[in-house]
Structure formats: structure tokens, C-alpha cells
Amino acid sequence: MRTRLLMSDQTLFRSIDVFEIDYVPELFNYRESQLNDLAYQVRPALEGGRALNAVCRGLPGTGKTTSVLRIFAELEQTTKKILPVYVNCQNDRTKYMVFSRIYAAVFGHAPARTGISIKSVMDAIGGALQRQEKSLIVCLDDANLLHYNNTLGDVVNSLLRLHQDYPGARAAVFATISDMDMDLASDLSRWVISPFRPSEIYFPPYDAEEIRGILQERIRVGLYPGVFSVPMLDRIVEQTMESGDVRVGLDLVKRAVLNAECAARTEVIEEDITKAYEQAKHVHLACTIRALSADERLLLRKIAELSQGQTEPLISGAIYTGGEGKPKISYTAFFKRLRKLDALRLVDLIRVQAGGRTSEVVLRYEPEKVVQICG
Ligand SMILES: Nc1ncnc2c1ncn2[C@@H]1O[C@H](COP(=O)(O)OP(=O)(O)OP(=O)(O)O)[C@@H](O)[C@H]1O
Ligand SMILES: [Mg+2]
Incomplete structure (x- = not known):
């Protein structure tokens, strides 16, 4: 050498x-069919209607965000009829934050910090869309993160029903999701499934x-x-x-x-x-x-502690009941938190029996390191 x-x-x-x-590659191969599908969803909005809703689903790093951003960039350059708004749910995790982001895209500045209710933010957005005759497309990127907080249904519902208070205001949602197990249709049915009806666009690894x-x-x-x-x-x-x-x-x-x-x-x-x-x-x-909530971090820490020196597989139920005191949250809420750790690839969940919610939980990192970083 x-x-x-x-x-x-x-x-x-x-x-x-x-x-x-955040580099956007010049050359973006292997995703023609997904880009075509997205373009198809947009078409009705170009003709004065509202875009079709879409869910882009695929494991992390399969090009979902990049695909949506490319379509949005093209829309910005070619039409005034559509207002594409990109929301990164890693940063904007509450309904208020999502609508503030949309407000900022509509008005060019964020809503005044204090004293503005979410209702008046939505009113302002609805009114502006009506006046400007623009069709809104909101990308909720990593929408599963809103879902784990139970805010996804509420956000999607409010967007898709904007036209009820503001006739003529048109909005559609493109959600990206990296949680392959999340069944949006049944999870959101309580809120929104009738106006939502998304097309699924799959991004294979x-x-x-x-x-x-x-x-x-x-x-x-x-x-x-x-x-x-x-x-x-x-x-x-x-x-x-x-x-x-x-x-x-x-x-x-x-x-x-x-x-x-x-x-x-x-x-x-x-x-x-x-x-x-x-x-x-x-x-x-x-x-x-660092991006986890305090409760999620506690759960991860608990898993790491239980994994230390353990040779048998760790079972979800044992994590739920393990530790001192009675569990403070329901098993459903607990399992949702576990699924988030799985989606973030911190743990692997392996279903023990089909359809059930008992799973083996395998930490993907050395437990000592996890405990140390969780603090
Ligand atoms: N077909 C491609 N050609 C060139 N670069 C690509 C391609 N697909 C993905 N990338 C690059 O890989 C990285 C991840 O892509 P992207 O952020 O779009 O994935 P994602 O599906 O949104 O992932 P996640 O679910 O983790 O958000 C980016 O840096 C992107 O530029
Ligand atoms: Mg992404």
C-alpha cells in the first residue's frame, strides 16, 4: 500500500x-412506479379538485420521503393551483404543531406564538384556501409517530373535513409510514376512515x-x-x-x-x-x-436491564409486569410503545403466535450501552 x-x-x-x-440526489432511480403512483394521486387537484389521499409504506431508507419531496418540488415549480406542505412528524408531534406548519406555508410566517387557539389557526388556513382557490396536499412524514401519540386520527380528520366549515377548501393527506404492522384502516376507523380511504403505495426494500x-x-x-x-x-x-x-x-x-x-x-x-x-x-x-419521549426511554431502559445477563428470550408480558409496582398503563398502550421501539429498530418484536400480541422482544444493541445512553 x-x-x-x-x-x-x-x-x-x-x-x-x-x-x-438532507442531500437530495440528482439521480433517483428504482422508484419510477412509486413516483408515477404519487403523480396519479395529485392529478385531480391539477384539474381543480382535491388530490387523492395516499399512504407510502416501506421500511426505513426505502426512498419514501425523497419521493414525496421530489413530487412536491415539481409541483412548486409548475403550478399555483396546489399548495404542497411537508410536515416532518419527528419534529412536529402535536396537532397544534402540525397546523402551525401548514399555517406557515400558507401565510409565509408562523402564527403568533401566544394566545392563538388551534381553532383560529385552522380558521385562518381554511379561509385562505377558500380565497386563494388552492388545493392543499399535506405530507405527514413518519406519520406513525403521530399515531403512537393518538394524534394522527385527529389531524387527518380535521384536515379532510376542512371543507365542511369552508366550502371549496380542498385538502388531501400523503402519509409516510415505516411501521409495516400498523393497520391504518382499522386503527383510524374511529375517526376518519370514510373521508380518508388512502391508496397504499408500497416501497419495497x-x-x-x-x-x-x-x-x-x-x-x-x-x-x-x-x-x-x-x-x-x-x-x-x-x-x-x-x-x-x-x-x-x-x-x-x-x-x-x-x-x-x-x-x-x-x-x-x-x-x-x-x-x-x-x-x-x-x-x-x-x-x-434522544428522540424518544421520557416514557419510551424508561421502557427501553427496562428492556435493556431485563436483557442483561438473560439467555432466555424476553417476552412482552414479562416486561409489562416486570419491575416494582403495578403497571400504570394498559397493555394496549404498552404494546403500542413497544411497536414504536420496533419501528425505530431499537428492538425486534417477534410474534409468538399469529394475530396475538404476545411477542419476543430482542434488543438490537448491547444492553450495557443502551442503559448507559438512556441515563
Ligand atoms: N433510489 C434512490 N436513489 C438515490 N438515493 C436514494 C434512493 N432511495 C433513497 N435514497 C437515499 O437514501 C436516504 C433515505 O431515503 P429516504 O429518506 O427517502 O427514505 P425513507 O423511506 O423516507 O426512510 P424513513 O422511513 O427512515 O424516513 C436518503 O439520503 C436518500 O437520498
Ligand atoms: Mg422518511
């Missing part, structure tokens, strides 16, 4: 932005060749030639396939290159990748834990 010392301003990155999480194609393109745009060899890319593809999330691969490529830079090499070697993998594992864990 030929090595040479890098000057401090020498870099292997042509453009490091290409590996950031990428296969190894598609992952390779995506990573290769980023490497081509983001790195100097010769930095990432084909065998090294193979290693990353292999590790990405374990999680199925392209993001993992993009992050590993970036870290491996940074490690090579640190070691003053001009080419990534196996060791850089191994090290990247170790680093990335805990960063992902810490980020995910």
Missing part, C-alpha cells in the same frame, strides 16, 4: 454534502444491486476517483443489506473516507470500514434514543 501524508487542507471528498442526510447502484452514484459525485475501490464498496453493500437502510451505507462510506483521511491515506481500506461500523453503531443509537 502506497501511503503519503496529506496536507491538512487535502481531502478525499469532492463534495461532502453528498453524504449528508432495495436489493443488493440497487443499494450498490445508489452508493456508487454518490461515490462518483462525492469522492475523488480511486478513493473507494470495488471490493471496499462490496463490504459496505454487504453491511447495508443487513439493515436494509441505504442511509446506513451512505453514513458508512462517509465515515470510512474520514477515517482514511485521518490516517493520511488516499484510499479506503478494510480497517477504515470496520472502524466506521463501530462508530456508526453508537451514533445511530444515541440519536434515536
Whole structure:
């Protein structure tokens, strides 16, 4: 291996932005059919009606958010008849926050901070849509996060019934969901199923060749030639396939290159990748834990504590009743919290019998590390 010392301003990155999480790729292959389906949902709004509702469903890192954002960007450039509003439910978790986001898109500024009721925010939105004759499409990205708080039904219902108070106001919802088990139709039926009736657009996991194609393109745009060899890319593809999330691969490529830079090499070697993998594992864990509510964090901590030194599989019922005192929440609420941890890939839930709610719970990280980060 030929090595040479890098000057401090020498870099292997042509453009490091290409590996950031909010980078929107120039080339977006393998999702033509999903993009066509989304375009089809939009069509009625272009003709003066309201768009059809849609649920984009697929595991993390399968291109749902990017697909919706591409359609929204195109709408912004080509028509004034539609107002697309993107809401990231990771950040906006209450009904008020969601409607504030929509308000900001309609009026160009957030509602005044204090003293405004949700009713008046909705009134303002409804009135403006009526006057401007614009058809609203709200993307609730990661809508399952609202669902775990029981706010999804309420939000969707309020949006889809806007026209009852404001005749002519038209709104549709595109929800993205990464929880494959969540049955929206039955879960939301209490509220909304009749006006909602979403079309399901499925985003299958990428296969190894598609992952390779995506990573290769980023490497081509983001790195100097010769930095990432084909065998090294193979290693990353292999590790990405374990999680199925392209993001993992993009992050590993970036870290491996940074490690090579640190070691003053001009080419990534196996060791850089191994090290990247170790680093990335805990960063992902810490980020995910930080986004949990206090109750969710307590539950995760409990699972980690029960998993320590345990050889038998952990059963959901035992977690529910384990620890001191009587459980404070219903089993249904508890199980919903567990499903969220599963959707965030902190644990794996393995159904013990079909249709039942008793599951084996497998922590995906070392229990000691989880306890330490949960604090
Ligand atoms: N077909 C593709 N071509 C290029 N890049 C892609 C493709 N699909 C996904 N990506 C990239 O992978 C990352 C994850 O994609 P995206 O955020 O759209 O996934 P998602 O399905 O919304 O995931 P999650 O459920 O975790 O929110 C992004 O950085 C995106 O740019
Ligand atoms: Mg997403």
C-alpha cells in the first residue's frame, strides 16, 4: 500500500454534502412506479379538485420521503393551483404543531406564538384556501409517530373535513409510514376512515444491486476517483443489506473516507470500514434514543436491564409486569410503545403466535450501552 501524508487542507471528498442526510440526489432511480403512483394521486387537484389521499409504506431508507419531496418540488415549480406542505412528524408531534406548519406555508410566517387557539389557526388556513382557490396536499412524514401519540386520527380528520366549515377548501393527506404492522384502516376507523380511504403505495426494500447502484452514484459525485475501490464498496453493500437502510451505507462510506483521511491515506481500506461500523453503531443509537419521549426511554431502559445477563428470550408480558409496582398503563398502550421501539429498530418484536400480541422482544444493541445512553 502506497501511503503519503496529506496536507491538512487535502481531502478525499469532492463534495461532502453528498453524504449528508438532507442531500437530495440528482439521480433517483428504482422508484419510477412509486413516483408515477404519487403523480396519479395529485392529478385531480391539477384539474381543480382535491388530490387523492395516499399512504407510502416501506421500511426505513426505502426512498419514501425523497419521493414525496421530489413530487412536491415539481409541483412548486409548475403550478399555483396546489399548495404542497411537508410536515416532518419527528419534529412536529402535536396537532397544534402540525397546523402551525401548514399555517406557515400558507401565510409565509408562523402564527403568533401566544394566545392563538388551534381553532383560529385552522380558521385562518381554511379561509385562505377558500380565497386563494388552492388545493392543499399535506405530507405527514413518519406519520406513525403521530399515531403512537393518538394524534394522527385527529389531524387527518380535521384536515379532510376542512371543507365542511369552508366550502371549496380542498385538502388531501400523503402519509409516510415505516411501521409495516400498523393497520391504518382499522386503527383510524374511529375517526376518519370514510373521508380518508388512502391508496397504499408500497416501497419495497432495495436489493443488493440497487443499494450498490445508489452508493456508487454518490461515490462518483462525492469522492475523488480511486478513493473507494470495488471490493471496499462490496463490504459496505454487504453491511447495508443487513439493515436494509441505504442511509446506513451512505453514513458508512462517509465515515470510512474520514477515517482514511485521518490516517493520511488516499484510499479506503478494510480497517477504515470496520472502524466506521463501530462508530456508526453508537451514533445511530444515541440519536434515536434522544428522540424518544421520557416514557419510551424508561421502557427501553427496562428492556435493556431485563436483557442483561438473560439467555432466555424476553417476552412482552414479562416486561409489562416486570419491575416494582403495578403497571400504570394498559397493555394496549404498552404494546403500542413497544411497536414504536420496533419501528425505530431499537428492538425486534417477534410474534409468538399469529394475530396475538404476545411477542419476543430482542434488543438490537448491547444492553450495557443502551442503559448507559438512556441515563
Ligand atoms: N433510489 C434512490 N436513489 C438515490 N438515493 C436514494 C434512493 N432511495 C433513497 N435514497 C437515499 O437514501 C436516504 C433515505 O431515503 P429516504 O429518506 O427517502 O427514505 P425513507 O423511506 O423516507 O426512510 P424513513 O422511513 O427512515 O424516513 C436518503 O439520503 C436518500 O437520498
Ligand atoms: Mg422518511
